[in-house]
Structure formats: structure tokens, C-alpha cells
Amino acid sequence: MAEPAPLSEEEQTALVTSDDPHHPANLICELCRNFYTLGWVTGTGGGISIKQDDNIYIAPSGVQKERLSPQDMFVLSHSTNTYLRTPTPLKPSACTPLFLAAYAKGAGACIHTHSHWAVLVTLISRGKSVFRIANTEMIKGIPWPSRKKYYGFHDTLEIPIIENTAKEEDLRESLEKAIQDYPDTSAVLVRRHGVYVWGDTVWKAKTQAECYDYLFQLAVEMTKLGLDPAGPIEPVTES
Ligand SMILES: CSCCC(=O)C(=O)COP(=O)(O)O
Numbered sequence: 001m002a003e004p005a006p007l008s009e010e011e012q013t014a015l016v017t018s019d020d021p022h023h024p025a026n027l028i029c030e031l032c033r034n035f036y037t038l039g040w041v042t043g044t045g046g047g048i049s050i051k052q053d054d055n056i057y058i059a060p061s062g063v064q065k066e067r068l069s070p071q072d073m074f075v076l077s078h079s080t081n082t083y084l085r086t087p088t089p090l091k092p093s094a095c096t097p098l099f100l101a102a103y104a105k106g107a108g109a110c111i112h113t114h115s116h117w118a119v120l121v122t123l124i125s126r127g128k129s130v131f132r133i134a135n136t137e138m139i140k141g142i143p144w145p146s147r148k149k150y151y152g153f154h155d156t157l158e159i160p161i162i163e164n165t166a167k168e169e170d171l172r173e174s175l176e177k178a179i180q181d182y183p184d185t186s187a188v189l190v191r192r193h194g195v196y197v198w199g200d201t202v203w204k205a206k207t208q209a210e211c212y213d214y215l216f217q218l219a220v221e222m223t224k225l226g227l228d229p230a231g232p233i234e235p236v237t238e239s
């Protein structure tokens with residue numbers, strides 16, 4: 001099939017220009033400012049990508065994510081895997097292959113954070129390739145696709161952990177394997193690095209990223225107190 005003709009300058013600009021605050025190009029800027037205040041995307045690392053119909057919106061690499069403007073956004077066609085918009089002299093996020101792995105699973109948005117809690121949870125998991133937590137209210141914010149429901153309070157949530165690589169883009173293979181091994185997961189932790197979280201929509205991805213981050217913090221604090229995040233509920237012995 002012939003390559004589609006490249007878009008004109010005006011057409012490329014139109015892809016990222018909208019008064020609608022919910023337009024992906026606007027939303028990525030707003031959410032990155034919020035995520036920066038949470039410590040999720042500081043020092044240019046981390047970010048978010050949003051898919052609208054066939055168009056995937058991606059921020060540039062190596063720029064301060066809290067200072068993005070809609071005109072900085074790359075737009076990739078999912079079906080043809082070609083860029084519709086490439087704002088020079090920028091490069092698309094190094095997380096792009098990882099975002100694409102989430103889109104291959106049917107996601108509508110993918111968030112990558114460098115949250116301390118995500119990093120610490122991979123460290124307390126010492127050499128394990130999965131993190132587990134159970135009997136915690138915020139587990140109920142995480143979908144369980146094969147059961148067509150959300151996890152329940154008493155369920156054990158498992159999040160795969162992969163090892164970091166020198167270059168972000170080289171994580172793709174092990175992230176895809178983790179998704180294969182844990183087909184119900186909507187997050188993959190990267191040891192000493194952070195986490196990728198995806199959801200059906202941008203709002204679901206955001207809610208899930210918040211629930212995961214809460215669970216990671218809780219697990220780290222529980223472990224410091226000598227409590228097992230995946231342990232059973234203690235029976236009540238005194239009235
Ligand atoms: C100091 S950030 C190191 C690279 C990284 O982990 C990352 O998430 C950067 O992504 P970018 O979108 O800036 O390519």
C-alpha cells in the first residue's frame with residue numbers, strides 16, 4: 001500500500017489546536033503539570049500519552065514535562081505507524097515503544113511515572129519479578145479484565161516487575177513479556193525506575209495510576225513497620 005501523503009504545515013497544526021480543554025494535546029499539558037506536583041514527572045522523566053480514535057498523542061523527549069505546550073506534541077497514526085505531526089527539532093518521547101505496547105492491549109492512554117513509591121516498591125520486592133498486595137480498599141480501583149469486574153477488597157493484586165535497561169526504549173521486549181505473563185495487569189513496574197500504567201480512557205488511566213501509587217506507598221510504609229502488604233487480616237481478639 002502506498003504511504004499516505006504527508007500533512008501540510010496547517011493540517012499538522014490543526015491536529016494539536018483546540019479550545020477544548022479535553023483535547024488530548026491540551027490534556028497532556030494539564031495532566032503533566034499535575035503529575036509534576038506529585039513528583040511523577042520531574043527532571044524531564046515520565047509522561048503520558050493519549051490515543052483519540054486512530055491518533056496517538058505523544059510528548060517530546062527530554063523536555064520539562066510541566067512546561068509542555070500543545071504545539072510540542074507529536075501525533076502518530078496507530079493504523080499506519082507513521083507520524084502525522086513531528087514538531088522539529090524535537091524527538092518523540094523515548095517511552096513511545098512502551099506506550100505502543102499498552103495501545104496494542106487496547107488502552108486509550110498510558111502514564112509513565114518516576115514516583116519514589118513505585119521505585120521503592122521494586123526495591124523492597126528484592127529480586128522478585130512480581131509485587132503483591134491484598135486486603136486493602138484501594139485495590140478496588142483496579143480493573144480485572146478477564147473477570148469483567150474490578151478487584152475486590154480481599155483479592156490479591158499482582159503487578160509484574162521488569163529490570164531496567166540503559167535506554168528506555170529497550171524496555172519494550174520485557175514489558176511485552178510481562179503483559180503476556182500477566183494478561184490481567186494494567187501496570188508494569190520497572191525496577192529502580194518507575195511504573196507504566198494504562199487504562200481504557202485517560203480518566204481511567206489517571207484513576208488507576210493514583211490507586212497504584214497509593215498502594216505502592218502503603219506497601220513501603222507497611223514493610224517499614226514489619227507488616228506484609230500481601231498478608232492476611234489479623235483476627236480481632238479483643239472487644
Ligand atoms: C531523567 S529522565 C530519563 C529517561 C526516562 O526515564 C524517561 O522517562 C524519559 O522520557 P522522555 O519522554 O523524556 O523521553
Ligand SMILES: [Zn+2]
Nearest residue numbers: 045046168194
Ligand atoms: Zn522513565
